[in-house]
Amino acid sequence: MKALPAAESDDALMQRLKGGDGAAFGELLGRHAGAVAGFSYRMLGNAAEADDIAQETFLRLWRGREKWEPRAQVRTWLLRVAHNLCIDRFRRREVVTNEFPEVADGRPSPAAELQSKQVGRIVLEALAALPERQRSAIGLVYYEGLSNVEAAEVLGVSIDALESLLSRGRRSLRHNLSHLHPHLGEE
Amino acid sequence: MAGNDTHPRGFRLGDATVNVRAQQILATYGAAPQRWPLEERGTVLDALIQDPSITGAHRREAALDEVLAEAPRHAPSAALLTRIRAGAVPAVRRGWRATLAVLFSTPSVGFLRPLSALAGAIVLGVIVGAIWAPADDANAMAAEFVNLAFGHDFQGEPAFGSGLE
The missing domain is CATH 1.10.10.10 (Winged helix-like DNA-binding domain superfamily/Winged helix DNA-binding domain)
Structure with a gap:
C-alpha cells in the first residue's frame, strides 16, 4: 500500500507564500478558514459577518506575507487578526446584544x-x-x-x-x- | 507528569491546595483533560481519582461542556473560499502582468524599460495617426496614388462613350 505524502507544515507553506505562491495560500486557507470563520461566528453571531471577517483576515495574510516572521504560528496569528477585527465590529455596532436578546x-x-x-x-x-x-x-x-x-x-x-x-x-x-x-x- | 506527585506550582498531591487548584482547572477549562494545561493534567487526573469531592465539580463542568457543544457551527462554504482566494491572489497576477513584472523588476534586464517606452510611443503614434487622419488628407493621398499609377487622365468615373470603355 502506497503511503500518503506527509502534509507540508504551515511554516513551509508560509515560506512558499512569501514568494507569492498562490497554491500555498490555497492550502493555508483550506486548513484554517474553518477555525477563523467558526471563531468569528461565535463572536459575532452572524454568518455573513463571520465570512467577511474570514475574508479580511486571509487578505491580510496575503498582503503581509513578505513581512512574515517564522516565530509566529499561522493559526495563532490568524485568530489574533480575526479577534481584533471582531472587536472592531463590536465597537462599530455599539450595542452588540441588539442581535442577541x-x-x-x-x-x-x-x-x-x-x-x-x-x-x-x-x-x-x-x-x-x-x-x-x-x-x-x-x-x-x-x-x-x-x-x-x-x-x-x-x-x-x-x-x-x-x-x-x-x-x-x-x-x-x-x-x-x-x-x-x-x-x-x-x- | 503522571506518577510525579509534585504539583508544578510546588503543591504536593493530597494537599488541600492541590484540590483547590484541581477545582480551579475544572472551572476554568472544563471537564475534558485535553483542554487542561499540559503540565497540570496528570496532577488533576490523580486528584480526581483520589478525592471523590472533586467529582461533583467534574460532573457539573462536563454538563456545561455538553451544553456548549450544542452551539451551532459555521463552516466556510466553497464559494467563500473561492472568493477569498480570488480576492487575495488576483488572476492577472498569474498571467501576463506577472511576466511583465518579473521582466521589469529584474536588474539584468532593466534596459528593456526605455526600449519598451520607445516601442509603446511608436505604436501609439501609428494608432493615433490612423484614427485621426483628416478625411480630406486621406482623399488627397488616394488621388496622388492614382495619379502616380495611371496618369492624370484617370480621374473619377469615366463617362459613357468617352472611348475608354
Whole structure:
C-alpha cells in the first residue's frame, strides 16, 4: 500500500507564500478558514459577518506575507487578526446584544428549549451576552482547542488573566444555561 | 507528569491546595483533560481519582461542556473560499502582468524599460495617426496614388462613350 505524502507544515507553506505562491495560500486557507470563520461566528453571531471577517483576515495574510516572521504560528496569528477585527465590529455596532436578546428575559418553555436547534440558539445567545474578552477566551480554548499559552498570546494577556476570563465566563454560562441541564445548577 | 506527585506550582498531591487548584482547572477549562494545561493534567487526573469531592465539580463542568457543544457551527462554504482566494491572489497576477513584472523588476534586464517606452510611443503614434487622419488628407493621398499609377487622365468615373470603355 502506497503511503500518503506527509502534509507540508504551515511554516513551509508560509515560506512558499512569501514568494507569492498562490497554491500555498490555497492550502493555508483550506486548513484554517474553518477555525477563523467558526471563531468569528461565535463572536459575532452572524454568518455573513463571520465570512467577511474570514475574508479580511486571509487578505491580510496575503498582503503581509513578505513581512512574515517564522516565530509566529499561522493559526495563532490568524485568530489574533480575526479577534481584533471582531472587536472592531463590536465597537462599530455599539450595542452588540441588539442581535442577541438576553437569555434571562422571556425564556421559552423547557419543552421547547429541548429542541436541539433552539438549544443551540440559546447557547449562542448566552455566549453573546458575555463580555467580549470572556467570549473570546472561551471561543479560543473551548471551541478552537487552543492551549492556554496560545490563547493568551492571541488575546495579549498573561496566563493568569486568561484563566480569570475563562472561569468568569464559564461561571456566567453555568448560571445562564442552568435550566438546560440538571447538573448545571450543582454547587 | 503522571506518577510525579509534585504539583508544578510546588503543591504536593493530597494537599488541600492541590484540590483547590484541581477545582480551579475544572472551572476554568472544563471537564475534558485535553483542554487542561499540559503540565497540570496528570496532577488533576490523580486528584480526581483520589478525592471523590472533586467529582461533583467534574460532573457539573462536563454538563456545561455538553451544553456548549450544542452551539451551532459555521463552516466556510466553497464559494467563500473561492472568493477569498480570488480576492487575495488576483488572476492577472498569474498571467501576463506577472511576466511583465518579473521582466521589469529584474536588474539584468532593466534596459528593456526605455526600449519598451520607445516601442509603446511608436505604436501609439501609428494608432493615433490612423484614427485621426483628416478625411480630406486621406482623399488627397488616394488621388496622388492614382495619379502616380495611371496618369492624370484617370480621374473619377469615366463617362459613357468617352472611348475608354
